[in-house]
Amino acid sequence: MQATRDFAKARRLATTLLLPVILLAGFSRSVDAKMLRVAVADYPPYTYVQGNGFAGEGYQAFVNIMAELGVSYQAEAVPHFARALIDLENNQLDALLLATESPERNELAEYSTPLFYTEWAWVWLADRRDLHPEHEKFKHVAQVSAQMNSNIYSWLSKQHYQITPGTSDIRGLFNLLDHKRVDAVMLPALTAKTLIQQEKLSRKNYVIRKQIKLPFGIYVSKNYLAANPGFMERLNKAIAEYHAHKEVESNLQLPD
Numbered sequence: 333m334q335a336t337r338d339f340a341k342a343r344r345l346a347t348t349l350l351l352p353v354i355l356l357a358g359f360s361r362s363v364d365a366k367m368l369r370v371a372v373a374d375y376p377p378y379t380y381v382q383g384n385g386f387a388g389e390g391y392q393a394f395v396n397i398m399a400e401l402g403v404s405y406q407a408e409a410v411p412h413f414a415r416a417l418i419d420l421e422n423n424q425l426d427a428l429l430l431a432t433e434s435p436e437r438n439e440l441a442e443y444s445t446p447l448f449y450t451e452w453a454w455v456w457l458a459d460r461r462d463l464h465p466e467h468e469k470f471k472h473v474a475q476v477s478a479q480m481n482s483n484i485y486s487w488l489s490k491q492h493y494q495i496t497p498g499t500s501d502i503r504g505l506f507n508l509l510d511h512k513r514v515d516a517v518m519l520p521a522l523t524a525k526t527l528i529q530q531e532k533l534s535r536k537n538y539v540i541r542k543q544i545k546l547p548f549g550i551y552v553s554k555n556y557l558a559a560n561p562g563f564m565e566r567l568n569k570a571i572a573e574y575h576a577h578k579e580v581e582s583n584l585q586l587p588d
Contacts, residue, residue, distance in 0.1 A: 365560040368398070368405040368552075370427040371416035374502060376526040378430050378448065378548070381409050390430045393447055394550070397570045403563075411500055413437075414481030420553045428551040432483045437551055445568045446547035452484055453521035453542045457509055463516060465541060474515040477508055484518050503527055509538070518543065 372379050378390035386407055398405050408425070410416050419425040420440050432450065433443050454465045454476075464470055471491070477498035478484040488495055496514045498505060505517040506527065521542050528535050550567070557564055 365401075365403050365563050366556075368403055368427055368556070369425050370394075370405055370407050370429050370550075371410045371413060371419070371425050372407050372429050373413060373431070374409070374411050375430065375520065375523055376530065377522055378450070378520075390448060390548070393574060394429050397447075397567070397574055400570045400573065401566060411502070412479055412481045413483075420551075423553075423555050426553050426556040430548045431551050432546045432548060434483050434486065436486075441551035441553045442557055442564055443547075443551055444549040444564070445571050446549050447571055447574075448548040449545055450548040451521045451542045451545045452487075452518055453524060453540050454516050454518055455505075455509065455524050455538055455540050456516040457512075458537055458539050460515065460539075463539075465516065465543065476516045476518065477505065477514045478518045479505065488518060503531065506531065506533060506538075 372386055372391060374380050375388075375390075377388055379386060379388040380391075381387075386409070407429075413428050413431060416425055416428055417437065417440060420428070428437070428441070430447060430450075431437065431443075437443070456463050463474060465474075471493050474494060475496045476488060476493050477496045478488055479502045480498060480500040482502075485495070496508075498508050498514065498517070502519060502523065505519055508514045509517060521540055524538075524540050525535075527533075528538065550571075552564060552567065
Protein backbone atom coordinates (compact mmCIF):
# COMPACT_ATOMS: atom_id res chain seq x y z
CA MET A 333 0.00 0.00 0.00
CA GLN A 334 3.06 2.27 -0.33
CA ALA A 335 1.60 4.00 -3.38
CA THR A 336 -1.58 4.79 -1.43
CA ARG A 337 0.45 6.27 1.42
CA ASP A 338 2.48 8.34 -1.03
CA PHE A 339 -0.71 9.75 -2.55
CA ALA A 340 -2.21 10.55 0.86
CA LYS A 341 1.04 12.23 1.90
CA ALA A 342 1.04 14.35 -1.21
CA ARG A 343 -2.53 15.44 -0.51
CA ARG A 344 -1.69 16.36 3.09
CA LEU A 345 1.45 18.25 2.23
CA ALA A 346 0.09 19.74 -0.90
CA THR A 347 0.01 22.38 -1.30
CA THR A 348 0.99 21.99 -4.83
CA LEU A 349 4.26 21.09 -6.41
CA LEU A 350 5.86 23.90 -8.32
CA LEU A 351 7.94 22.29 -11.01
CA PRO A 352 10.70 24.05 -12.89
CA VAL A 353 10.19 24.93 -16.49
CA ILE A 354 12.61 23.20 -18.85
CA LEU A 355 13.43 25.18 -21.94
CA LEU A 356 14.66 23.45 -25.06
CA ALA A 357 17.01 25.10 -27.50
CA GLY A 358 15.26 27.58 -29.72
CA PHE A 359 13.25 30.27 -27.95
CA SER A 360 11.17 30.79 -31.08
CA ARG A 361 9.17 27.72 -29.98
CA SER A 362 8.14 29.27 -26.66
CA VAL A 363 4.52 30.24 -26.04
CA ASP A 364 3.84 33.60 -24.44
CA ALA A 365 1.49 32.15 -21.81
CA LYS A 366 1.18 32.40 -18.06
CA MET A 367 1.88 29.48 -15.74
CA LEU A 368 -0.52 26.55 -16.22
CA ARG A 369 -2.06 25.21 -13.00
CA VAL A 370 -2.85 21.56 -13.69
CA ALA A 371 -4.69 18.89 -11.67
CA VAL A 372 -3.00 15.49 -11.93
CA ALA A 373 -5.17 12.46 -11.14
CA ASP A 374 -4.09 9.22 -9.47
CA TYR A 375 -4.31 6.90 -12.48
CA PRO A 376 -1.26 4.65 -12.66
CA PRO A 377 0.53 3.88 -14.89
CA TYR A 378 -0.41 7.12 -16.69
CA THR A 379 -0.12 9.60 -13.79
CA TYR A 380 0.48 9.06 -10.08
CA VAL A 381 2.25 10.45 -7.02
CA GLN A 382 5.72 9.12 -6.27
CA GLY A 383 7.32 10.44 -3.09
CA ASN A 384 7.02 14.22 -3.22
CA GLY A 385 6.58 14.35 -6.98
CA PHE A 386 4.71 12.84 -9.89
CA ALA A 387 5.47 9.95 -12.20
CA GLY A 388 3.95 7.95 -15.05
CA GLU A 389 4.17 7.90 -18.82
CA GLY A 390 1.36 10.42 -19.15
CA TYR A 391 2.97 12.83 -16.71
CA GLN A 392 6.37 12.55 -18.39
CA ALA A 393 4.75 13.22 -21.77
CA PHE A 394 3.16 16.35 -20.30
CA VAL A 395 6.53 17.50 -18.90
CA ASN A 396 8.14 17.08 -22.33
CA ILE A 397 5.33 18.94 -24.07
CA MET A 398 5.45 21.87 -21.64
CA ALA A 399 9.20 22.03 -22.12
CA GLU A 400 8.69 22.10 -25.88
CA LEU A 401 6.25 25.00 -25.45
CA GLY A 402 8.42 26.81 -22.92
CA VAL A 403 5.48 27.12 -20.50
CA SER A 404 5.86 26.79 -16.73
CA TYR A 405 3.31 24.79 -14.77
CA GLN A 406 2.15 24.05 -11.26
CA ALA A 407 0.87 20.52 -10.60
CA GLU A 408 -1.63 19.51 -7.91
CA ALA A 409 -2.45 15.92 -6.92
CA VAL A 410 -6.14 14.98 -6.97
CA PRO A 411 -7.78 11.53 -6.53
CA HIS A 412 -10.37 12.43 -9.21
CA PHE A 413 -11.56 15.46 -11.14
CA ALA A 414 -14.86 16.24 -9.40
CA ARG A 415 -13.37 18.84 -7.07
CA ALA A 416 -10.98 19.98 -9.80
CA LEU A 417 -13.94 20.95 -11.99
CA ILE A 418 -15.16 23.33 -9.28
CA ASP A 419 -11.67 24.83 -9.05
CA LEU A 420 -11.60 25.08 -12.85
CA GLU A 421 -14.89 26.98 -12.83
CA ASN A 422 -13.64 29.28 -10.05
CA ASN A 423 -10.42 29.99 -11.96
CA GLN A 424 -8.24 28.27 -9.34
CA LEU A 425 -7.05 25.62 -11.79
CA ASP A 426 -6.36 25.75 -15.52
CA ALA A 427 -6.09 22.16 -16.75
CA LEU A 428 -6.80 18.47 -16.10
CA LEU A 429 -4.26 15.70 -16.83
CA LEU A 430 -5.18 13.11 -18.12
CA ALA A 431 -8.92 12.97 -18.75
CA THR A 432 -11.60 11.43 -20.92
CA GLU A 433 -14.19 13.69 -22.48
CA SER A 434 -17.62 14.52 -21.03
CA PRO A 435 -20.34 17.15 -21.67
CA GLU A 436 -19.86 18.56 -18.16
CA ARG A 437 -16.15 19.09 -18.71
CA ASN A 438 -16.73 20.52 -22.19
CA GLU A 439 -18.77 23.33 -20.67
CA LEU A 440 -15.74 24.59 -18.74
CA ALA A 441 -12.76 23.55 -20.81
CA GLU A 442 -11.48 22.66 -24.27
CA TYR A 443 -10.21 19.15 -24.97
CA SER A 444 -6.84 18.58 -26.59
CA THR A 445 -6.05 16.07 -29.29
CA PRO A 446 -5.42 12.66 -27.65
CA LEU A 447 -2.17 12.23 -25.80
CA PHE A 448 -2.99 8.55 -25.25
CA TYR A 449 -5.94 6.19 -25.62
CA THR A 450 -7.37 4.40 -22.60
CA GLU A 451 -9.53 1.27 -22.51
CA TRP A 452 -12.17 1.02 -19.81
CA ALA A 453 -12.51 -2.55 -18.63
CA TRP A 454 -14.69 -4.72 -16.43
CA VAL A 455 -12.89 -6.52 -13.60
CA TRP A 456 -14.40 -9.33 -11.54
CA LEU A 457 -13.32 -12.31 -9.47
CA ALA A 458 -12.19 -15.26 -11.56
CA ASP A 459 -14.38 -17.70 -9.64
CA ARG A 460 -17.51 -15.80 -10.74
CA ARG A 461 -18.06 -17.73 -13.95
CA ASP A 462 -21.70 -16.67 -14.06
CA LEU A 463 -20.82 -13.08 -15.02
CA HIS A 464 -21.08 -12.05 -18.67
CA PRO A 465 -20.84 -8.25 -19.15
CA GLU A 466 -21.47 -8.63 -22.88
CA HIS A 467 -25.00 -9.86 -22.19
CA GLU A 468 -27.88 -7.41 -21.68
CA LYS A 469 -28.95 -9.32 -18.56
CA PHE A 470 -25.69 -8.30 -16.81
CA LYS A 471 -26.77 -4.66 -16.86
CA HIS A 472 -29.93 -5.46 -14.92
CA VAL A 473 -28.77 -8.04 -12.37
CA ALA A 474 -25.09 -7.40 -11.60
CA GLN A 475 -24.12 -4.97 -8.84
CA VAL A 476 -21.24 -2.89 -10.20
CA SER A 477 -19.12 0.04 -9.10
CA ALA A 478 -16.41 2.44 -10.20
CA GLN A 479 -14.44 5.29 -8.71
CA MET A 480 -16.91 7.79 -7.28
CA ASN A 481 -17.17 11.12 -9.14
CA SER A 482 -15.30 9.72 -12.13
CA ASN A 483 -16.31 9.76 -15.79
CA ILE A 484 -16.64 5.97 -15.63
CA TYR A 485 -19.08 6.18 -12.72
CA SER A 486 -21.13 8.75 -14.64
CA TRP A 487 -21.11 6.56 -17.77
CA LEU A 488 -22.34 3.52 -15.82
CA SER A 489 -25.18 5.60 -14.41
CA LYS A 490 -26.20 6.92 -17.83
CA GLN A 491 -26.13 3.37 -19.23
CA HIS A 492 -28.48 2.26 -16.42
CA TYR A 493 -26.24 -0.26 -14.71
CA GLN A 494 -27.05 -1.31 -11.13
CA ILE A 495 -24.47 0.79 -9.29
CA THR A 496 -23.30 0.29 -5.72
CA PRO A 497 -21.60 3.44 -4.33
CA GLY A 498 -18.01 2.56 -3.65
CA THR A 499 -14.84 4.53 -3.05
CA SER A 500 -13.38 7.81 -4.27
CA ASP A 501 -9.93 6.16 -4.17
CA ILE A 502 -9.43 4.08 -7.32
CA ARG A 503 -7.10 1.82 -5.34
CA GLY A 504 -10.01 0.77 -3.15
CA LEU A 505 -11.98 -0.86 -5.97
CA PHE A 506 -10.25 -4.20 -5.52
CA ASN A 507 -11.32 -4.20 -1.86
CA LEU A 508 -14.93 -4.02 -3.02
CA LEU A 509 -14.34 -7.08 -5.20
CA ASP A 510 -12.33 -9.05 -2.66
CA HIS A 511 -14.96 -8.50 0.06
CA LYS A 512 -17.71 -9.33 -2.46
CA ARG A 513 -19.56 -6.08 -1.95
CA VAL A 514 -19.99 -5.86 -5.72
CA ASP A 515 -19.98 -8.30 -8.62
CA ALA A 516 -17.71 -6.24 -10.90
CA VAL A 517 -15.95 -2.90 -11.13
CA MET A 518 -14.91 -0.78 -14.10
CA LEU A 519 -11.63 1.11 -14.46
CA PRO A 520 -8.96 1.59 -17.13
CA ALA A 521 -7.49 -1.80 -18.10
CA LEU A 522 -3.87 -0.68 -17.72
CA THR A 523 -4.69 0.89 -14.35
CA ALA A 524 -6.25 -2.38 -13.18
CA LYS A 525 -3.16 -4.35 -14.19
CA THR A 526 -0.84 -1.79 -12.58
CA LEU A 527 -2.78 -1.73 -9.29
CA ILE A 528 -2.76 -5.53 -9.11
CA GLN A 529 1.01 -5.40 -9.42
CA GLN A 530 1.52 -2.45 -7.05
CA GLU A 531 -0.74 -3.87 -4.33
CA LYS A 532 0.84 -7.33 -4.73
CA LEU A 533 -2.44 -9.02 -5.61
CA SER A 534 -2.65 -12.26 -7.56
CA ARG A 535 -3.46 -11.64 -11.22
CA LYS A 536 -5.06 -15.08 -11.53
CA ASN A 537 -7.79 -14.05 -9.08
CA TYR A 538 -9.29 -11.53 -11.51
CA VAL A 539 -10.81 -11.40 -14.97
CA ILE A 540 -10.16 -8.19 -16.93
CA ARG A 541 -12.32 -7.63 -20.00
CA LYS A 542 -12.09 -4.46 -22.07
CA GLN A 543 -15.32 -2.60 -22.78
CA ILE A 544 -14.59 0.66 -24.62
CA LYS A 545 -11.59 2.56 -25.99
CA LEU A 546 -11.51 6.34 -25.52
CA PRO A 547 -9.14 9.28 -26.09
CA PHE A 548 -7.10 10.35 -23.07
CA GLY A 549 -6.15 14.01 -23.31
CA ILE A 550 -5.64 17.33 -21.56
CA TYR A 551 -8.49 19.67 -20.69
CA VAL A 552 -7.59 23.37 -20.64
CA SER A 553 -10.07 25.82 -19.14
CA LYS A 554 -11.83 28.30 -21.38
CA ASN A 555 -10.81 31.08 -18.98
CA TYR A 556 -7.12 30.24 -19.45
CA LEU A 557 -7.52 30.02 -23.23
CA ALA A 558 -9.26 33.38 -23.36
CA ALA A 559 -6.35 34.94 -21.46
CA ASN A 560 -3.74 33.10 -23.56
CA PRO A 561 -4.83 33.20 -27.24
CA GLY A 562 -3.33 30.54 -29.47
CA PHE A 563 -2.31 28.26 -26.61
CA MET A 564 -4.57 25.35 -27.60
CA GLU A 565 -3.38 25.34 -31.19
CA ARG A 566 0.24 25.26 -30.07
CA LEU A 567 -0.51 22.57 -27.48
CA ASN A 568 -2.15 20.34 -30.10
CA LYS A 569 0.80 20.87 -32.43
CA ALA A 570 3.22 19.92 -29.64
CA ILE A 571 1.19 16.77 -28.94
CA ALA A 572 1.35 15.82 -32.64
CA GLU A 573 5.11 16.35 -32.61
CA TYR A 574 5.40 14.25 -29.44
CA HIS A 575 3.61 11.37 -31.19
CA ALA A 576 5.79 11.74 -34.28
CA HIS A 577 8.91 11.62 -32.12
CA LYS A 578 7.65 8.51 -30.28
CA GLU A 579 6.93 6.82 -33.61
CA VAL A 580 10.46 7.52 -34.81
CA GLU A 581 11.85 6.12 -31.57
CA SER A 582 9.73 3.02 -31.94
CA ASN A 583 10.85 2.45 -35.52
CA LEU A 584 14.51 2.83 -34.53
CA GLN A 585 14.06 0.09 -31.95
CA LEU A 586 12.64 -2.40 -34.46
CA PRO A 587 15.03 -5.25 -35.37
CA ASP A 588 16.51 -5.27 -38.87
